[in-house]
Each structure stands twice: as C-alpha cells, then as structure tokens.
Amino acid sequence: xxxxxxxxxxxxxxxxxxxxxxxxxxxxxxxxxxxxxxxxxxxxxxxxxxxxxxxxxxxxxxxxxxxxxxxxxxxxxxxxxxxxxxxxxxxxxxxxxxxxxxxxxxxxxxxxxxxxxxxxxxxxxxxxxxxxxxxxxxxxxxxxxxxxxxxxxxxxxxxxxxxxxxxxxxxxxxxxxxxxxxxxxxxxxxxxxxxxxxxxxxxxxxxxxxxxxxxxxxxxxxxxxxxxxxxxxxxxxxxxxxxxxxxxxxxxxxxxxxxxxxxxxxxxxxxxxxxxxxxxxxxxxxxxxxxxxxxxxxxxxxxxxxxxxxx
Amino acid sequence: xxxxxxxxxxxxxxxxxxxxxxxxxxxxxxxxxxxxxxxxxxxxxxxxxxxxxxxxxxxxxxxxxxxxxxxxxxxxxxxxxxxxxxxxxxxxxxxxxxxxxxxxxxxxxxxxxxxxxxxxxxxxxxxxxxxxxxxxxxxxxxxxxxxxxxxxxxxxxxxxxxxxxxxxxxxxxxxxxxxxxxxxxxxxxxxxxxxxxxxxxxxxxxxxxxxxxxxxxxxxxxxxxxxxxxxxxxxxxxxxxxxxxxxxxxxxxxxxxxxxxxxxxxxxxxxxxxxxxxxxxxxxxxxxxxxxxxxxxxxxxxxxxxxxxxx
Numbered sequence: 304x305x306x307x308x309x310x311x312x313x314x315x316x317x318x319x320x321x322x323x324x325x326x327x328x329x330x331x332x333x334x335x336x337x338x339x340x341x342x343x344x345x346x347x348x349x350x351x352x353x354x355x356x357x358x359x360x361x362x363x364x365x366x367x368x369x370x371x372x373x374x375x376x377x378x379x380x381x382x383x384x385x386x387x388x389x390x391x392x393x394x395x396x397x398x399x400x401x402x403x404x405x406x407x408x409x410x411x412x413x414x415x416x417x418x419x420x421x422x423x424x425x426x427x428x429x430x431x432x433x434x435x436x437x438x439x440x441x442x443x444x445x446x447x448x449x450x451x452x453x454x455x456x457x458x459x460x461x462x463x464x465x466x467x468x469x470x471x472x473x474x475x476x477x478x479x480x481x482x483x484x485x486x487x488x489x490x491x492x493x494x495x496x497x498x499x500x501x502x503x504x505x506x507x508x509x510x511x512x513x514x515x516x517x518x519x520x521x522x523x524x525x526x527x528x529x530x531x532x533x534x535x536x537x538x539x540x541x542x543x544x545x546x547x548x549x550x551x552x553x554x555x556x557x558x559x560x561x562x563x564x565x566x567x568x569x570x571x572x573x574x575x576x577x578x579x580x581x582x583x584x585x586x587x588x589x590x591x592x593x594x595x596x597x598x599x600x601x602x603x604x605x606x607x608x609x610x611x612x613x614x
Numbered sequence: 615x616x617x618x619x620x621x622x623x624x625x626x627x628x629x630x631x632x633x634x635x636x637x638x639x640x641x642x643x644x645x646x647x648x649x650x651x652x653x654x655x656x657x658x659x660x661x662x663x664x665x666x667x668x669x670x671x672x673x674x675x676x677x678x679x680x681x682x683x684x685x686x687x688x689x690x691x692x693x694x695x696x697x698x699x700x701x702x703x704x705x706x707x708x709x710x711x712x713x714x715x716x717x718x719x720x721x722x723x724x725x726x727x728x729x730x731x732x733x734x735x736x737x738x739x740x741x742x743x744x745x746x747x748x749x750x751x752x753x754x755x756x757x758x759x760x761x762x763x764x765x766x767x768x769x770x771x772x773x774x775x776x777x778x779x780x781x782x783x784x785x786x787x788x789x790x791x792x793x794x795x796x797x798x799x800x801x802x803x804x805x806x807x808x809x810x811x812x813x814x815x816x817x818x819x820x821x822x823x824x825x826x827x828x829x830x831x832x833x834x835x836x837x838x839x840x841x842x843x844x845x846x847x848x849x850x851x852x853x854x855x856x857x858x859x860x861x862x863x864x865x866x867x868x869x870x871x872x873x874x875x876x877x878x879x880x881x882x883x884x885x886x887x888x889x890x891x892x893x894x895x896x897x898x899x900x901x902x903x904x905x906x907x908x909x910x911x912x913x914x915x916x917x918x919x920x921x922x923x924x925x
Contacts, residue, residue, distance in 0.1 A: 345718035375688050381711030385736050387718075396707045400692030403710075407656035407698075425696050 304329040306607070307494040309435075309521075311336045311507025312351040313368035314531065314539055314593075316358035318500035321599025323359065323429055326607050331430040332490040334517070336502075337415065338435075338442040338475055338510035341458045343392055344382060346402040347409055350458075351507065352419055352434060353401060360426030362397075368539075371397040391463040416484040433490070435511045438481040442506055444548075445471040457506060466541045470548035473506060475513050483516050491520040496610035498603070499528035499567075501538050501591065504558045505545035518566065525614045527569035527606045528562060530555040533591050534575040555579045559586075569609040571602065585613060615640045617918070618805040620746075620832075622647045622818025623662040624679035625842065625850055625904075627669035629811035632910025634670065634740055637918055642741040643801040645828070647813070648726065649746075649753040649786055649821035652769045654703055655693060657713040658720055661769075662818065663730055663745060664712060671737030673708075682708035702774040727795040744801070746822045749792040753817055755859075756782040768817060777852045781859035784817060792825050802831040807921035809914070810839035810878075812849050812902065815869045816856035829877065838880035838921045839873060840913060841866040844902050845886040866890045870897075880920040882913065896924060 306329045308319060319333060335352045342348070350369065357363040357371060364370045374395030383390050394402070401422060408418040414437035423432050442457035446468045454474070460466060491497065502508050512518040531542050532555045543553040551557045555576040559567060564583035572579045573591040580586055587609055593599040617640045619630060630644060646663045653659070661680065668674040668682060675681045685706030694701050705713070712733060719729040725748040734743050753768035757779045765785065771777060802808065813819050823829040842853050843866045854864040862868045866887040870878060875894035883890045884902040891897055898920055904910040 344714050345721055346714070375686060375707070377686050377707035378689065378711045378714070381708050382715065385711065385715050385733070387715055396686070396688035397692045399710070399714075400689045400696065403655050403657070403689070404693065404696050404698055410656055422696070 304496070305332070305490075305494045306330070306496050306498060307332045307334065307491050307524075308498045308500060309334050309336075309502070309508050309511045310351065310355055310500055311502030312339070312354040315351070315500045315502040315507065316355045316363070317368070317593050317599050318502075318529065318603060319355060319430065320358055320596055321593065321601070322498065322603035322607075324596060324600035325603035332486075332494070333430045333432045334435050334487055334490070334511055335432060336435060336507045336510050338440055338506065339457055340439070340441060341392075341456055343389065343394065343402075344387065346399070346406045348394070348402050349405065349415070349419075349434070352432065353398070355432055356419075356423055356426045356428050359428030359430060360423075362426060370395050374398065389459075389463070392458060414484070416486070431486075431490070433486050434484050435487065435514050435517065436481040437484045438477060440475050440477040440481050440514075442510060443474050443476050445474070447471060461541070466544040470544060472548060473545070475510055478513050478515075481514050483514055488516055488520050491517070491524060494524055495614065496607065497521050497524045497526045498606050498610070499526065499562070501529045501531035503540060503542045503545055504531055504561055505542065505549055509561075512566075522566050525568050525610050526566055527571065527610045527613070528559070528567050529602060529606060530558060530570065530572045530576065530579075530591065532558055532576075533573040538591065538593070559584065568613045569606070571606055571609065585609065615807070616643070616801075616805045617641070617807050617809060618643045618645065618802050618835075619809045619811060620645050620647075620813070620819050620822045621662065621666055621811055622813030623650070623665040626662070626811040626813040626818065627666045627674070628679070628904050628910050629840065629914060630666060630741065631669055631907055632904065632912070633809065633914035633918075635907060635911035636914035643797075643805070644741045644743045645746050645798055645801070645822055646743060647746060647818045647821050649751055649817065650768055651750070651752060652703075652767055654700065654705065654713075655698060657710070657717045659705070659713050660716065660726070660730075660745070663743065664709070666743055667730075667734055667737045667739050670739030670741060671734070673737060681706050685709065700770075700774070703769060725795070727797070742797075742801070744797050745795050746798065746825050746828065747792040748795045749788060751786050751788040751792050751825075753821055754785050754787050756785070758782060772852070777855040781855060783859060784856070786821055786824050789824050789826075794825050794827050799827055799831050802828070802835060805835055806925065807918065808832050808835045808837045809917050809921070810837065810873070812840045812842035814851060814853045814856055815842060815872055816853065816860055820872075823877075833877050836879050836921050836925045837877055838882065838917045838924070839870070839878050840882045840917060841869060841884065841887065841890075841902065843869055843887075844884040849902065849904070870895065879924045880917070882917055882920065896920065
C-alpha cells in the first residue's frame with residue numbers, strides 16, 4: 304500500500320509516527336512544508352522537515368516536540384555574546400550541525416530534495432521525506448503594530464511574537480516560481496491514499512497545497528483528513544490565529560469547508576464534533592488527542608481504514 | 615609608542631600577551647597571518663586571527679593554546695554522525711559561533727578586516743588586529759606520499775598529517791592578487807618599532823611578508839625579531855619541518871639569515887645560541903622560553919628595549 308501524507312511540524316510528525324505504527328508495511332511518502340524555512344546566521348533552517356526527520360528518526364526532543372534531544376546551546380549563547388540577531392529563535396548545537404550540512408550542500412548546488420535525502424540517510428525516518436518544492440518559498444505575514452503595517456517572516460510572527468499580533472494576511476513569497484519537488488507528483492499519483500494529518504490547515508497543509516499542481520494531484524486521489532480542531536480549539540499550536548487571519552472559524556466544520564469536498568473524501572473529527580457534515584465527504588468521529596504513539600496510531604489506523612472504504 | 619607586530623598563532627599570541635604587559639601604554643597593531651585560513655563545512659575559519667583574538671581577549675583554551683576555553687563539541691560530533699568531512703579539524707561549539715558570524719558577514723560583503731574588527735568588538739584584545747590581507751590567500755603544501763605528488767591545504771598537512779610527510783614546497787595560493795589589508799601599511803609606516811614574535815618564520819611570518827608591499831614597508835623600520843629556534847629546535851610547533859622544506863637549517867642563525875639583515879635590526883636568541891651573528895644585526899642572548907605571561911613579558915621588554923637602542 305502506498306500512502307502520501309502532507310505534513311507540517313510537530314502535529315504532523317507525531318501523526319506520522321502513528322501512521323508508521325498503524326501501517327508498518329505501507330510505503331509512506333511525506334511531502335513536507337517548507338514555507339516555514341528561514342535563513343538564520345547565513346544557515347538555511349527547515350523547521351518542519353527537520354521536525355519530521357528527527358521525530359521519525361528518534362532524535363527529537365520529546366517534551367518540546369521540536370529540536371534535538373539532549374541538546375546544548377553553546378553556539379546560540381556565543382552568537383548572542385557577539386550581539387548577532389535574531390536571538391529569539393532557539394537553535395541548539397546539535398541542530399546547528401544539520402543546518403550547517405544543509406547550507407553547505409545547497410551552496411554546492413544540490414537541490415533541497417537531494418539535501419533532505421542525504422540528511423535522512425543518517426536519520427532513516429522510515430518514510431520517504433520530500434520537500435514540497437526545491438524552489439525557495441517563504442510564508443510572510445502582514446501584521447500591524449506600533450511600527451505600522453508591515454510584512455514579517457512567518458517565524459518572526461510565530462516564534463518571536465507568539466502570534467500575539469493579529470495576522471492580516473499571509474503570502475507565500477516565491478510561490479509563482481515554485482514547482483513540486485522531484486518525486487512529489489509521482490508519489491501522489493501512485494498513492495492508494497493521501498492523508499492530511501492534524502497539521503496547521505493554513506500555514507502547513509494550506510501552504511503545501513499552494514504549490515502549483517499539488518492541489519490538483521491530491522484532489523484526484525482518495526483523501527482522508529484528520530481535523531486539527533477539536534471542540535473549537537486547535538489540538539496544539541496556534542492554528543486559530545491563522546484561521547482567523549483568513550476569515551475562517553476555528554472549528555472542524557470550517558476547516559473541512561476550507562479544504563473543500565473537492566479535495567477531501569473522508570474527515571475524522573473528535574467525538575464532540577459529530578455535527579460536522581459536508582456533501583460528498585464521509586465524516587467519522589473518534590478520539591483525536593495524540594497522547595502518545597499508540598493514540599496517534601489509533602487515529603492513523605482509523606484514517607487508513609476510512610480511506611480503504613472510500614477508495 | 616607605536617608598535618607593530620606580525621603574528622602567527624599560538625607562539626605569536628603568547629608573545630603578544632607579554633608585549634601588552636611589557637608596554638602597557640604602547641599602541642600595538644597586530645598583522646595576523648591568514649595563509650592558514652580554511653573553509654570548513656562552508657564556514658570560513660581563520661585560526662591565527664582567532665588564536666590572537668581569543669588569547670588577548672581572555673577566551674583561549676590555555677592548555678592547548680588554541681580554541682575556546684570550556685569548550686564543547688556537539689556540532690563536531692553531529693557533523694561526524696552525518697559523515698561530513700573533514701573530521702580531523704577540531705572545531706568546538708563556541709568556536710563555531712565565531713566562524714558562523716564571520717561567514718555571514720563575509721557573505722554580506724564585508725571584507726575580512728571589517729569582520730575581524732567586529733569580532734574584536736566583543737573580545738577587546740587590547741591591540742588593533744588586522745588580517746595581513748582582505749584578499750583570500752591560502753598556503754598549500756606540495757607533498758609526496760603513497761597517493762603520489764600532490765598539493766594539500768596547509769591545515770591538512772599540519773593538522774591531519776602532523777607534518778609527518780615531508781613538505782616539498784609551499785605556495786601561497788592567491789598571493790598575486792593580494793594587497794595588504796586597509797591600515798596595514800599605514801600602521802607599519804607610523805610604527806616606532808616592528809617586532810617579529812617567535813612565530814613560524816616560514817608559514818606565519820614568512821607568509822605575511824609575501825603580501826606585496828609588506829616586506830618593503832617593514833624593512834624601512836627598526837625591526838627586532840625573537841628567534842623561534844632555541845638550541846636547534848623550535849620553541850614550540852613544527853617549524854623545523856617548514857624550514858627543512860625550504861632548505862633552511864633549524865637554527866637561530868639560519869632563521870636570522872632567512873629573514874636577512876635587510877629586514878632585521880635586532881635579534882633575540884636564547885643563551886645557548888650566543889654564537890649567532892650577522893653583519894648589520896645586533897644579537898642579544900637571553901632566556902626565550904615563554905613559561906608564562908611574565909616570561910613572555912620579559913622577552914617582549916627586552917625586544918622593546920633593544921628596539922629603542924637601535925632606533
């Protein structure tokens with residue numbers, strides 16, 4: 304069985320760990336969001352790809368959900384001692400090595416997909432991890448604060464401002480020149496099932512779907528989504544701030560409508576969201592909180608089963 | 615009083631710490647060797663500049679003489695886990711931050727002299743530290759081993775091979791396009807005294823003197839050198855391997871002749887080397903082992919005093 308999953312960061316990675324457990328024989332291709340990518344200190348950082356890679360490869364900091372386990376912060380402290388900005392993005396020493404390798408390979412001319420494959424040679428995540436695109440795209444956020452109306456990098460809004468300043472809009476800078484990375488469209492076409500994990504529907508899944516050709520390819524397949532909203536609140540993260548910015552309610556119903564019946568065939572919602580419905584979509588309710596790998600596997604198993612019924 | 619010192623790495627830095635103590639009111643400009651510089655993992659590393667900066671700024675690992683005190687090695691371990699080469703160059707986490715800042719500034723278009731000044735803003739070494747040139751030059755070494763005759767970067771010969779394979783010759787790649795960094799010739803011209811510390815006469819001081827214009831400018835000044843050879847052996851390091859490669863004996867006499875009476879006015883030798891002489895050069899014998907800062911200061915005081923007599 305071939306499964307494709309689009310994925311953002313922490314939520315996506317934890318779901319994928321469950322999917323691997325639920326479908327151990329499946330060939331899983333993960334198409335990772337790179338709209339969160341940022342160049343810091345001259346180094347290219349791909350937070351979502353790394354979160355997936357570290358989580359599935361056994362290197363993640365389990366408590367915080369991102370970054371490396373047993374991490375130290377000497378480099379960051381030294382950069383701060385030099386007065387170098389930004390100081391609000393928490394890169395650990397072990398994590399720095401990943402960005403150093405990536406940056407060196409990119410500078411040598413390797414596309415991000417080849418770099419990601421090389422990094423995964425070490426981590427062996429058990430899935431094929433592809434960036435959504437080899438072209439550089441970055442989500443920028445228009446905000447308005449005491450400095451006036453301006454666009455900031457997604458990470459500045461998300462990490463530095465903790466999304467405390469309302470987003471007026473999002474723009475995926477560079478999307479007009481972006482193409483799906485090699486292998487992305489083929490993997491979708493060959494897939495028996497496409498799964499959308501409970502990642503952020505706006506700045507993670509929504510960003511991947513903006514890459515020309517991906518939405519069309521996904522729409523042609525059997526697609527099961529897991530609602531990132533449970534009882535009117537995000538399962539984790541700040542998806543509500545993103546949904547509000549684009550005029551969408553923070554509800555399992557509204558996110559389903561955002562994706563649309565043209566994209567989604569099956570939709571898993573939490574047991575308190577049983578009133579969700581949309582023509583052309585099979586909605587099933589079940590526990591959606593990923594307390595641990597077993598809980599994530601249960602959700603993934605339900606998604607795969609629903610996909611099988613719908614195929 | 616204005617003093618200019620050319621300097622390599624460990625020996626030069628330790629001498630300079632003594633010079634600062636011996637001449638606390640002097641304005642000292644250090645012209646650092648950049649022929650040892652190397653790009654590792656995409657990051658520009660300037661070992662000699664950093665050794666001077668860390669030593670005079672209080673950040674050096676006192677035992678090994680290079681690198682940062684209280685250093686950790688998470689980044690290096692991770693790079694090795696990714697299988698990235700080279701693994702024979704020992705960069706610590708704190709040190710990595712310096713190279714990250716430098717590389718970012720160089721990529722932004724700042725010349726190495728401006729980058730060095732910015733790094734010294736933090737370290738406050740108490741001297742003005744200038745790279746010999748803003749142009750990139752690198753010492754390469756022709757060796758012959760089981761892989762045949764080939765040129766390797768100086769650091770590969772020095773650090774990886776520990777100079778165990780004989781050097782057939784040295785070449786300062788890029789020297790034809792190199793000019794003294796801004797401020798270098800002015801500092802020499804304005805100096806009351808130029809001091810050559812007991813740095814490597816071939817690949818440190820000799821390299822600096824190869825930058826077009828520097829040897830001529832230094833030759834016009836009162837120059838006192840400190841012999842790096844005591845009783846036929848290097849005070850520290852592997853200067854003998856470098857001297858042998860260029861057909862020069864490992865002796866205080868031979869190094870003096872290598873520099874030449876046209877360059878040197880005063881020459882400090884160890885007490886076992888009292889037979890050293892060269893027409894036009896005042897030779898003085900005294901203890902030359904830099905056991906500690908006080909011993910280095912004694913040597914520097916003697917060099918400054920000799921310079922005063924010769925001026």
